[in-house]
Amino acid sequence: MATVGIQRTLFAALKLLTVLLALVLMIVVITTLTFPSYQTSPPECKTTDPDFIPADEERLARFSSAIQFQTVSYERGVGTPQELLKFVRFIQDGFPTIHSSPLVRREVVGNYSLLYRVEGSDGSLEPYMLASHLDVVPITQETDWEAPPFSGQVRDGYIYGRGTLDDKHNVMGSLEAVEFLLSRGHEPKRTLYLAFGHDEEIGGHFGAKVISDVLTQRGEKIAFILDEGTPVGDGLMPGVDKLVALVSVAEKGFLQLRLEVKEEGGHASMPRSESAIGILSRAISKLEDNPHPNLFGTGPEMRTLEYVATEMTLPYRILTANLWLFSPLVAWVYARKPQTNAFARTTTAVTRFNAGVKDNVISPEAVAVIDHRIHPMSSVEEVMEHDLKVINDPRVKINVINSLEPAPTSPYGKDSPTYMLLQETIQQIYPDALVTPTFMIANTDTRHYWNLSSAIYRFNPCVMTPSDLPRFHGLNERISVRDYERVMNFYYHLIVNMDKPLEVKRHVHDEDL
Template identity: 50%
Template structure:
């Protein structure tokens, strides 16, 4: 009995010591948020959303540059957008510093020459095209760009013409102030991002590779600013995505059993074999990989503003990581997507008549691949889970996850973006994140090792998230004003900000 008491005392002291260490870590965990001078409307370099600026944005939205499919794009509307940009931004199109090129007939590449050739250039990217709409489902016509209660409704307002126009407005403003950039900047606007971008960004990238252009960093569309992202975190969060998940689409087919009449069925059918395989995939998901990508660091960047007990858990992830990763997979589809490779059965086909046994059956399974996994590892996992040689698995298409771009204090591009975000959105917490979809950046991997994905758009709730590629897409006038100022500060900070050092506004330089 005495030995048991002694063991319990020792265990108690160990637990008290462990808890003490964890509480000290919680209390002393440093903030990873950049300290900046807030961008204010009274600043001499603040870009006001006046009537002309809003009118230009509305006119861009009215141009119906729809990508219906890879083979059907409203190219006449894309051309109309080009002419509109020339008319709307006369300083850009007349400046001796700026060279405009049309790539592959429809994509745009602007080069703004910097004054210091020793500095590596950077690139800002957006896309000209938008996804199709069903007019009858909208409260307001999707290409009218009507302003209602401080919001502009229209296809492209948050994907991605607000970024394209914001970049152009910011550059036009710099030229108006006669600001000569120190660092050369490229502006890349593909015309087919919504249908995989092969003929737009793909051709832009090929041209830049041919010229041996390398970039300090690239910024393209990505995650947005979201409120109430987790319980225990009251402030909005903006994720600068430093990696993009891979994608692999699989065709699962079964042609193992002969056809016949349904009045004399075999014990199994091809459809039955296939559906059991699909059920196994849904019930035995890909492994949890939380912490093997930048997901843990994402939470640690938010820790200083989290409430107890979330702060206690995040600051002691060395202890809670396995449990926390498991919890993420149970909270919902969005958090599950951070923690593992996702599995989605998107198509299924089998049979052609009600009284005939199907000669074959097939289904499409789409995986979005965690950066810690390869496509082959995903396919191997599916084979092991299905464990049935009658089910044939064929890779229809695939793209490995991107490399992870740096996001420490010495990562110039990440620091430029995060500082700019905090200057324009001062209440927003910045953290590195994972892009769960795919963007044009897939074509830019050979141009830099510093690729970042962020869209300066604020989603107030789940209803706003549904507007992406959905009904009643909109942006507030105040948000669009911040979009323009965000890109202006990116341009300023890319020129003036030394690595790891904060930067104020231009009048403070």
């Protein structure tokens, strides 16, 4: 009888489990089939439109000339001031309508940075700001470039040179848009700022920070800020065949730590049981063996997938439409590769290790530098607590070299008029692209603008493939002529769209105004 009872209990449990699995499967199927789309379909801006900005010979020549200024930032306080001055003068000479318009006020800030105010006709509307930077990173392996790195040479439909992607295309593209707008006699309703820092590549302390201080002293509050950021990806997201425009609504923070151990040194023939190098090596091994928690699903990275779920191939769509069930699996997959792991957690990188002076001498000191990039849902304090707990050795002295909290997450989605305006503008220029929020794993000048606006976005309005990514700060930086044309038209459409109150809106062409 007891055996029969056990069998009945097992059968009932199996039956219940079958029902539950069927129910879960049904929910997964229904959710997959009914998952909402987050995309919009605004009117496409066409090359035949009367307000289309072509990448004609004159505009390409200006952009090419901009690349030729070697505005290199080397380290904090060390740059190329004469090149910056020449570039600033070139901008003033190259855009005569902007610099002669009574609507425009131009200021040189921090000696080399530029701040433009384009006055709007409706003072009740909060201004907005388009930000970029004038400086570039140094050149390495110059002889390996396909075209000289400061030539601005046009070859096979591409403009080559340092700054074509980071970030002179945005500087020149936004200026071309304003020049075109004003030359057509258009007076914007909403005041626009153009902010061009000169030292973003080394922290923006003398450029963007000074711009922020100026605007803060004037009591300005900015409706939204757009700066450089993530691109329109082609093949950057598995399971999606379309272009995906990645709009960063946050940035990782960082924490750089100096780890130091001091122990008794001496001759290598009489070693102690532990050395400074050994103690520090074990501490570093502990940090690498005990990564920071996987935070997938707590920040924008979860929405990155959900916002394109309806356009994914079926296996990916099932996963992303049902992250309520599959997020642990996706989190595990993210942790397997460095590129995706960076979006799932605070990362730990050992960037320096120094010890020893002679082959037969036991070093009395060992020093290492750890670079953490902090997930938007974590903090500097949490990272420090984790490291101290993991190392758990008072002999390892930990000092902070530099730190920055993660950026506040800006509003996004259909309830955010600023995000939706940006999304619709992108889809006017890239009508076949999907738009999704994400966050930057690197940092931009926006760190200095947090106090000016709660809606800060980071976006690079040009297409990039996986093979293009190494061109950032690397060899053969380039942008296609077609993409530069899109950059100009993106900024123009954004400015025109901002003529209305911040609500979900669509751009109309001049004949409809």
